[in-house]
Amino acid sequence: MVHPERFAALFNLSHPGHFISWGVLQVSYGNAVVIVLMVVAFVAALLLPFPGHRDKGGR
Amino acid sequence: MTDPRIERQWTTRLRKRVEGTFPPEKVLPDTQPSYVASWIYVFGVLTLAALVMVIATGCALAIMGPTWWHVSGLGHYINSTHLWSVEVFFFAMVIHLWGKYFMAAWRGGRSMTWMTGAVTFLTSIGAAFTGYLSQTNFDSQWIATQAKDGINATGAGSVFNVLNLGQMLMWHIVLLPLVALGLTAVHVILVRKRGVVPPFADVPEGVVA
Amino acid sequence: MKPTSWNPDVDVAEWTGTQRPYDIIKEGTIAVVFVLIVVLTLSFLFGSPDDKPVTLKQWSNAAPIDFATTAFQELAGTSGVAQYGAPYNNVPGTGQKIGPVSLVNLMGVTIPINAAADFVLRPLGTQTSVPTVTASLATWQHASATQQQTWLTNYAKHLPTAIRDSVMVVTPNDAGPVPSLIGGLTTMAQSGALDNALLSNSTSYFSTNYTEPLLFLSDGTYFAGLASDKHLAGDQWGMMNETGSFPGQAWLWLYTFLYQVSPYSTSSNADALVWATMMLLSALVVFVPFIPGLRSIPRRVKLYRLIWRQHYRSEKH
Ligand code: HEM
Numbered sequence: 001m002v003h004p005e006r007f008a009a010l011f012n013l014s015h016p017g018h019f020i021s022w023g024v025l026q027v028s029y030g031n032a033v034v035i036v037l038m039v040v041a042f043v044a045a046l047l048l049p050f051p052g053h054r055d056k057g058g059r
Numbered sequence: 060m061t062d063p064r065i066e067r068q069w070t071t072r073l074r075k076r077v078e079g080t081f082p083p084e085k086v087l088p089d090t091q092p093s094y095v096a097s098w099i100y101v102f103g104v105l106t107l108a109a110l111v112m113v114i115a116t117g118c119a120l121a122i123m124g125p126t127w128w129h130v131s132g133l134g135h136y137i138n139s140t141h142l143w144s145v146e147v148f149f150f151a152m153v154i155h156l157w158g159k160y161f162m163a164a165w166r167g168g169r170s171m172t173w174m175t176g177a178v179t180f181l182t183s184i185g186a187a188f189t190g191y192l193s194q195t196n197f198d199s200q201w202i203a204t205q206a207k208d209g210i211n212a213t214g215a216g217s218v219f220n221v222l223n224l225g226q227m228l229m230w231h232i233v234l235l236p237l238v239a240l241g242l243t244a245v246h247v248i249l250v251r252k253r254g255v256v257p258p259f260a261d262v263p264e265g266v267v268a
Numbered sequence: 269m270k271p272t273s274w275n276p277d278v279d280v281a282e283w284t285g286t287q288r289p290y291d292i293i294k295e296g297t298i299a300v301v302f303v304l305i306v307v308l309t310l311s312f313l314f315g316s317p318d319d320k321p322v323t324l325k326q327w328s329n330a331a332p333i334d335f336a337t338t339a340f341q342e343l344a345g346t347s348g349v350a351q352y353g354a355p356y357n358n359v360p361g362t363g364q365k366i367g368p369v370s371l372v373n374l375m376g377v378t379i380p381i382n383a384a385a386d387f388v389l390r391p392l393g394t395q396t397s398v399p400t401v402t403a404s405l406a407t408w409q410h411a412s413a414t415q416q417q418t419w420l421t422n423y424a425k426h427l428p429t430a431i432r433d434s435v436m437v438v439t440p441n442d443a444g445p446v447p448s449l450i451g452g453l454t455t456m457a458q459s460g461a462l463d464n465a466l467l468s469n470s471t472s473y474f475s476t477n478y479t480e481p482l483l484f485l486s487d488g489t490y491f492a493g494l495a496s497d498k499h500l501a502g503d504q505w506g507m508m509n510e511t512g513s514f515p516g517q518a519w520l521w522l523y524t525f526l527y528q529v530s531p532y533s534t535s536s537n538a539d540a541l542v543w544a545t546m547m548l549l550s551a552l553v554v555f556v557p558f559i560p561g562l563r564s565i566p567r568r569v570k571l572y573r574l575i576w577r578q579h580y581r582s583e584k585h
Contacts, residue, residue: 014513017512030513090290092283
């Protein structure tokens with residue numbers, strides 16, 4: 001039998017969440033982090049130079 | 060010598076069509092147009108990889124049945140991999156969608172590629188939703204009793220009963236994955252068939268705009 | 269391509285320019301390995317939520333009066349489910365509409381629920397070893413509908429706040445067998461027997477259908493209170509949320525948002541209107557390639573110049 005503790009997560013997220021409220025907007029920290037990371041990843045994908053191909057001039 | 064009888068066979072005609080539409084160098088290309096140079100292109104492949112992971116971890120969960128993960132540490136870990144695969148899948152898919160939108164990647168006869176993608180997105184939302192209903196825990200109880208009102212209001216609730224665990228589990232592990240995988244296959248094949256959309260031309264030649 | 273029919277948001281000059289090496293199999297492999305590592309790491313770091321399901325047993329022990337009050341509403345036909353309408357039962361005036369059309373009423377009653385019979389009387393009928401319950405049940409079933417209604421009305425005048433020996437303690441009034449029926453059902457629920465009885469109402473032996481216990485559960489205030497504590501209620505944007513501090517279905521943000529604002533938030537047809545709106549918006553997304561205006565935004569916004577900046581830079585040379 002496998003012991004559950006051995007697979008326990010490093011950070012315990014199973015506690016009451018925190019929420020951002022702004023007018024009618026309410027979003028949990030968990031969702032907010034995901035959404036912000038998505039925007040960051042999108043912007044980074046547009047801005048970061050793609051490796052392996054010279055960003056200057058090209059051919 | 061080609062025998063006209065052979066030429067007319069359904070099998071022969073299908074093979075010729077497939078060969079014509081999907082020559083090997085289109086299915087497994089070894090070059091890419093030089094304008095394909097941005098990290099944004101990575102998100103389609105990432106979505107595909109995450110989908111593979113969603114299916115794989117889901118199959119792993121299926122081995123011991125739907126309630127095993129509540130009582131096994133290993134089961135719980137596998138459940139975590141399934142959940143996080145889904146989060147990564149949606150993460151990548153939404154960025155993929157944004158990217159394709161701002162490239163107007165439906166141009167040049169690629170509208171079916173866009174539409175199959177968009178329908179896959181909607182199907183995936185349904186698949187994720189039935190997944191939440193199949194958790195057999197507090198979350199699934201609550202989501203079921205909340206969602207019933209919305210779905211009943213559409214009339215769909217009369218046949219698609221979100222309070223029926225067996226039905227939701229079947230949709231989650233059979234029907235919706237089949238649809239999502241089928242659509243994804245068509246989507247990716249269409250991309251291979253058409254090639255990646257070229258940039259907007261600065262001033263299209265000979266065009267009265 | 270005829271120059272006159274050229275639309276920059278639809279047409280494209282196919283690429284005849286340079287190609288560069290591209291290893292699709294290597295790219296796919298790297299993507300799978302990358303996602304595998306990310307998923308294994310996130311799972312190791314954060315795990316996943318698993319809050320235990322609520323049972324009728326837990327509810328009736330933790331909040332017996334809330335349970336008994338709900339049970340009474342089921343018997344009296346005043347509960348949420350009893351008054352729901354299609355697809356569960358026929359209740360005049362129910363059924364959300366979009367304009368003049370009520371899709372749910374068109375579909376009709378396909379999952380029939382008779383709250384009094386299914387949630388109270390039939391489960392109590394299985395309690396054959398409890399003589400008081402059997403006797404009260406017989407009294408109830410042999411009484412006329414008017415008599416039953418009188419008992420219910422009297423009981424409702426002073427809803428009991430206590431239960432003693434499996435009978436609801438009522439201020440002296442003539443509620444007939446009702447205090448004993450409700451008390452009996454509460455005791456039955458406290459033992460856990462009601463959870464099983466409701467599951468097997470619809471079928472014999474096997475069941476994977478939780479419609480009845482879930483509907484009963486959702487009629488009380490206990491369940492909604494637990495959800496509200498976890499920030500899952502509809503007016504808390506709960507549809508997007510997951511139990512604990514985990515990210516949830518963030519992709520439902522628009523659907524969730526619509527419920528918070530008028531006209532949706534104040535409409536008695538909120539669900540139907542929100543769904544109709546979402547269907548329309550989804551159709552817009554699917555058909556973007558054909559919608560003038562929407563399909564021109566990317567060309568106007570010019571983010572593509574950033575995406576293809578190498579291409580445009582090399583073109584200038
Ligand atoms: C299961 C979900 C999806 C998977 C696995 C997937 C996968 C892919 C892959 C591998 C490509 C080729 C590589 C690339 O250009 O990124 C691609 C292209 C494309 N995808 Fe998706 N996709 C999905 C969902 C979507 C969605 C939601 C949309 C938009 C509504 C979409 C629109 C497109 C378009 C228009 C292309 C053509 C790109 C071009 O010609 O440049 N896809 N997809």
